Amino acid sequence: MFLERLILLRAAMQRSRLDAYIISGLDPHASENPPKRWQSRRWISGFTGSAGLLAITKDKAGLWTDFRYWIQASNELIGSGIELFRVEKEGVPKIYDWILEELCNVGRVGIDGSTVTLRMMSEWRLAFGNSSVDIVTRIDLFDEIWKDRPLLPDSDVYELDLHVAGESRLSRLNRLAAALKSSRVDTWIGVALDSIAWLLNIRGDDIKYVPVALGYLIFSEGRAVWYTNKERISKRLATSLKQDGVEIAPYEDFPAALGELRKGLRVLLDENYITQAVLDWLSPGVAQKFGEDPIVMMKSRKNEIEIERIHHAMIKDGIALIRFMIELEKSLCEGKELTELAVREILNSKRTELDGFCGNSFTPIVAYGANSALVHYGGERGENERLKLDSKLLLVDSGAHWEEGTTDLTRTLVLGDPDSRHIRDYTLVLKGHIAVSRAKFPRGTRGYQVDALGRAALWAESMDCGHGIGHGVGYRLGVHEGPQKLSKDPVDVPLEPNMIVSNEPGIYREGFWGIRIENLLLCHELSRGDFGIFLGFKTLTLAPYDLKLVDATMLSDEEVTWINKYHWEVCERLNPFLSIEEKRWLKSKTRSISN
């Protein structure tokens, strides 16, 4: 099947006089999970992973993907005619270099400009800059060859009320207009779906795990037009939008509308979000101004009502997690057969039972024993390991969209008696986690600086966490939301009051065990004085740590006090909603410790 599709693609390449074709696997909005219509990478190759680049020449084809997908890809690519290239593995050529080599530095390479951001494009241009390879971006070969290509998503779109969103659509549009004015531009182009959802106070179900609706938006000189699958918009919503000056137009009209923007307009383009296609479609008469998308920063700073509601979401998440842990403990004591998948079902059921649950915010990870060392365990991988009370670790990473907001938390538990090596690693991870929670830093500090504070305890013991230790979180939007993050990468974005970040250091020992502890944090002001404003975090997540895995003698007095205070707060906030039995369980799990 895949071989035939490759033949179709190569025929289309020939018709367009292309020597190579690149498939990014992204949709035109750079969504984390593209709708079926844009799952072209999967359609042509059979590869189901969430990250990877395909390159196809006249006689060869390759998939470049990172270590998370090597095993999966090598199975899925069998018979596809596509070779697997393991990204960053010693001796494996980079996709650019491979193409240059195959084409002997001369030729035409196609890539659908709507599936590549300007930032990615500049990397390609840099890589091909010294060759005679030209890049063609006004092209989508799948439109020609994919006969039964899925249509645009048509999920219901709904509005968030003012008491849910905390700010009216009109207010947001006005803030956008003001931001554009101060950047001396007059036109904003919405490509990222969460930015549009935030701006319009709407939500949908077009993207897995992210409650958004597919569309583009042009906001120009105070007038907004939303290009989306119009059929599924209710009359009521259309009226509401119209009242705020937002028109609706068919999704397909967007390219033409860009082409018709009047001469002299100054258009803001953020190369992290705007696709090459937008540039290709854009009227040549407009002035292109590159700069930061103001919506991204506005969206990241939650308003008071959002924060108030997120606190409620945390209570629900905490209740669900406690009920889950109690049932898990009980089932294991009773000797019930439980696979990782079954444990995931218990966790799901505890959330589903509560009011206001809108769905998971990502595929929950329930990883037992050596599986806990696989950072992205879950999804397509089986999860058939059977749990035993054998001192192994269980890592549970999950989150939800509640009506009150989006959550993400991780706890690592020991099943049975703890092992001293686990205790040491757990306590070190906890030290890093506490360091982030307790961090104090001047306004203007960026995530990479706080990241270092979180790692210091691990580094001191010659250990490190292989991933970033924090990401932004949306409000009933993506559980991974920019621009801020806590990672080693030099992302030049300051942490600001009312931003939410996760705090999730971890240690992974391949083949043995993995530990991760994750809370969500709210950034807020702590003090102001001679040296300016200082910020810190308030912990939002409410769930006990596994004290069986804590060696208090490795902790400072401040760290011990922090844990006891946090556990006290978990009880204080959750007890009103718990049964007597649940309260008793929680009390025992949050007993005061000392060093």
Next chain:
Amino acid sequence: MFLERLILLRAAMQRSRLDAYIISGLDPHASENPPKRWQSRRWISGFTGSAGLLAITKDKAGLWTDFRYWIQASNELIGSGIELFRVEKEGVPKIYDWILEELCNVGRVGIDGSTVTLRMMSEWRLAFGNSSVDIVTRIDLFDEIWKDRPLLPDSDVYELDLHVAGESRLSRLNRLAAALKSSRVDTWIGVALDSIAWLLNIRGDDIKYVPVALGYLIFSEGRAVWYTNKERISKRLATSLKQDGVEIAPYEDFPAALGELRKGLRVLLDENYITQAVLDWLSPGVAQKFGEDPIVMMKSRKNEIEIERIHHAMIKDGIALIRFMIELEKSLCEGKELTELAVREILNSKRTELDGFCGNSFTPIVAYGANSALVHYGGERGENERLKLDSKLLLVDSGAHWEEGTTDLTRTLVLGDPDSRHIRDYTLVLKGHIAVSRAKFPRGTRGYQVDALGRAALWAESMDCGHGIGHGVGYRLGVHEGPQKLSKDPVDVPLEPNMIVSNEPGIYREGFWGIRIENLLLCHELSRGDFGIFLGFKTLTLAPYDLKLVDATMLSDEEVTWINKYHWEVCERLNPFLSIEEKRWLKSKTRSISN
């Protein structure tokens, strides 16, 4: 005088049909201190500061400079016809915006392309991108109007022997050739003077405080040509260079040589070092490849002989500093009249007395009382404050070029009895300084991550250091040497074994006092294991802290141990070179402390 010069410049602008002219103040090699020939900013404006941009239109002129120079500039610009713009002050327009405003977004702006790096140019292009302002870079108006413009510097140029450089010229040229090959280019253009000096193992005295010789270098297909003031090169040096395949050509021939590079050559260009002029002069037939200059990273990693010798330089610096402190203490006790300038002379004399002193590596800072809060105090500012034993602080920041290497150290002392507020600030700065010294981090860690570890102790007390806390240091080259630094800026350069960085956190309370403590550190490998290679620092500088300013109860056990161990090492390394009296003094200053 300056008004007349401005008139000459404006006439030249008119002849070249320029609506504005920008003066960067840099020489064609982006040197920290340009030779007189390129002190055009000073010649036209009278401003003697080391940083500032001038913009001149038909009827207006402005100097943009940062807070360090506001007082100085406002005095020096009197009668020059040039307005002072205080950079980053609320309400002060940016130079780009001012020019756009003055030119109503239309016109021709000139800037001498040899005095601006490609990185700076891209900022200008970005700023003017949305306007009809064109930038002209193939121009140097000063050549027309500066009648008695100083000639090229002609200091003596000398060679470093193998036992001093630790690596032969030929070996360095071969390493450069290999690096170019692996980057798939064949031509390297040397613009930065320290890179050329390092590559050729030569030194000169063309730049204040940086022992280098003015020149350009083209290394293409294994053949090197050094464009410099040829007259001053000794026959012996010329022969030695020739033996290693390095030709010498007149400095003025460089532009033509660039233009004559043969078609098809692939030229490496690092936008941080290469000037716009190089691009303007470069033969259109060559392929431009942008990337990191390999010399910069090679130079930053010292070889074993350099390191061995630097240890000796540290001993000399330590001896000088101890003798200086003893004499200072004695003079003050005896009631001698001492100004800051006089103190500087004592310090200078202690270094000059020792063998192998080649000069200061920057203007020493001796700042007493409130002056210590001025980070860049010194130079042109008088330093007439008279020292008293009145509990005020004295900050001494100095460094030298020894035959064995370049040094930089800062100590802050209390004159008389300590004040509890000074003690608290000093101890906090010391905590940050120790945190950097003791830092352990995985290979690949960048300076901005270690910077955060150094600041954590200050941040916890709502304080911060207003400058970066570390910079690279050259080997008998610039005391400020890239690419690595410890600062908040997201400079994506890893710290590598054998790099040297300063460790100099500080606290400044304007109008009251400033504290800075600085040692040089050598980066080296600490361990390797499951989580890869971990690095840390070995402290190079040998000088006691002022224990009168240390509150040991604010320190952890590890910090106390670290200080005692460091002080023990200072004695151990310096004692063999000290008199009995000096040893006794040092012993008392390095007594063991406990918390």
